[in-house]
Amino acid sequence: MNSGVFHTTYKSDLALRPVPIMRWRLIFVLLLALLLPFMVSNYYLTLANQIGIMAIGAIGLNILTGYTGQISLGQGGFMAIGAYTSGILAAWYGVPWYLTIPIACVATALFGGIFGIPSLRLKGLYLAIATLAAQQIIEWVIIRSSARGAEAIPLPGIKFFGTSISKLKFDFITGRLGGREFWYYWIVLFFLILVVLFTVNLFRSKTGRAFIAIRDQDIAAEVMGVNVFQYKILSFATSSFIVGLAGALQAQYRGIVSFESFTIDVSILYLAAIIIGGLGSVSGAIYGAIFMTLLPALLRSVGSSLGGVIPGIDQYIAFMQQGVFGLVVILFLVFEPEGIAKMWRNAKDYFRLWPFSY
């Protein structure tokens, strides 16, 4: 029996999954993700798609806030840039959807870099206000962009080889599959895996280490030779690239781009998601996205079951849901401020070390 896991090469030491059980867990999760659309109904696929898009956005924000320590309230605005770029290209210029997405990412990265310039002089709360300005500027531009007040722009949906995905259905062992949610799931999953691989490898590289150094102690990083300003801008640009991807995917998913989905509330929701999930880890961003998407659904389902049991509580359920949502977020921050990722690590350690406690 092994007394531990020992590495004999640098390569195996730096591996993403150094321990066999971690590899098995990863394979299990991947299998689950691949089999999901064949097992569940469209409602769960809607949830899965929303989680996927939010996870991509959260990973983007995590690069900026969790790994580089730059607080950003401009998430909604950057997603709007991605969404509107993709939407306008598809709707007004007839660009095919798979081309609009990379272009939207690049455009958002550009604007992200520009809005990151204040980070040269500002840190912490002051930078948060500067990014809030970015959010407001972007909102303002959207509203004023046409006399009709930037009406929603409907997109020509996604087509696979000429057929709209909502009409592409086929019969399978588990029933009639296909349709918008089903095909879109694969698109989101593909991009999510790409983004996860990219981000995880980013933080094994020199650039990633520079980001982390800036977060931990930027003066020491500067002294060591990290060009802090350059890497901050790079962090804004990289983060915005991924956030723009999330925005473009959301626009294509909904089939319409409208102003309401990109307000300051979205920025705050994403910040809450990565804080609850765990700052500074990719899996934390994913857990946060899952939590924020599923919690309202759980509260609704608990609320309607309660409504059946306790008569007269109907009027209050909606208000209770709001209250409980806030309470859960606060409880999380009080009892486990490092988020769900830390809770998961604690759980794993507990079972690994039992009956010892450390």
Next chain:
Amino acid sequence: MFKTRSFVTLSCLLITALMLAACPAPAADSGNGEGMEEGPIQIGAIFDLTGPTSDVGQLYSGGIKGYVDFVNATGGIDGRMVELLSADYAYAVDQAEQLYSQYVNENEVLVFSGWGTGDTEALRGRIGDDEIPFVSASYSAALQDPAEAPYNFLIGTTYSDQFILAIDRAAAEGASVVALFHNDSPFGTSPLEDGRDHAGELGIDVINFPMPRGATDYTAELSQAAEQGATHVVVQNVSSPAATLAKNVDNLGLDMTIMCLNWCTNELLLELSGEAGDGIIGVNPFTFPSSGVAGLDEIAGHLESEGTMTLDEAGGLYIAGWTTMKVLLQGVRDVSAAGDELTGANVRAALENLSGYDTGGITDPITFTGEDHAGNKTVQFFEASGGVWSPVSERVGVEN
């Protein structure tokens, strides 16, 4: 305490529960998919009961639920009860999508009632794919064209038409400059372009002022409007900012007539503005209890049998919700009466054939066609005095 076995286990269980969470509990007790022949007719609705527009959302939702209860109390549709699956989504568009997906996929609803611009726009593509006729309280002109929005039906007069009719009234009173004070969002600017075009034909200037969110004073904008010669101020916003505006006009002593479009033409505005509300002209696509039209009798009767509130307490928004659901379900009735299968596509066809449907005077007769999904093109003007809205005109419509 946090390191004990039970706490860790509990946390793991919580996480697992969340992962399995979104079991869509059916919003009512009867199961789903018993087959359209025997079971109740299921319709879906989302309301804003706790979010930013909840002050009007709650009243509107009362009207929708009230009509469904009324239908069930009077024998249902050809003997089948109507089951309303509804939930609060607090104006969060993501939750609107989740609820829509749940009701359509897990419950098989036939038609859907939305609420605001955000969710109406977000669901526009989906309702086309799923073939679900959709009504909402977003009266944007973009929704009336079936080529753009094939399954959306408008029962309230569009914001553009409302503004045009307000401009006509201002023109009749001799105005040469009309100021539009609007919410700082696409909802607010929705009527601007069409209104401007129409006013141009009449030789009237339209100037517009956005009302920024959270502003507590519009004195500066009002002074500018007065300097530019505006005699009439049209407000495209909800009640709270409109009430602030009315108070500002009163304080400044400006000689301006305030005309509110439908989202500030309600009892809430009068409560909030008090004496400053006297003299405000309200543009109402539906009607108020004070008009006394025949169509209000069934609403009053239902409220009396429920015993929860009087027609006056229910107010204009309840009437709006009631009438909206009434017209939507008329499409369902027509399909059922013709003996056809109850599908979304059939209901849509039936609605497009609806011509001159009488709502008892609450609106002009509703007509939809295959080229135009705006069923109601008329409004009635009311004037506020002493905390009550009283009619000051017959129903007027846009000349096409």
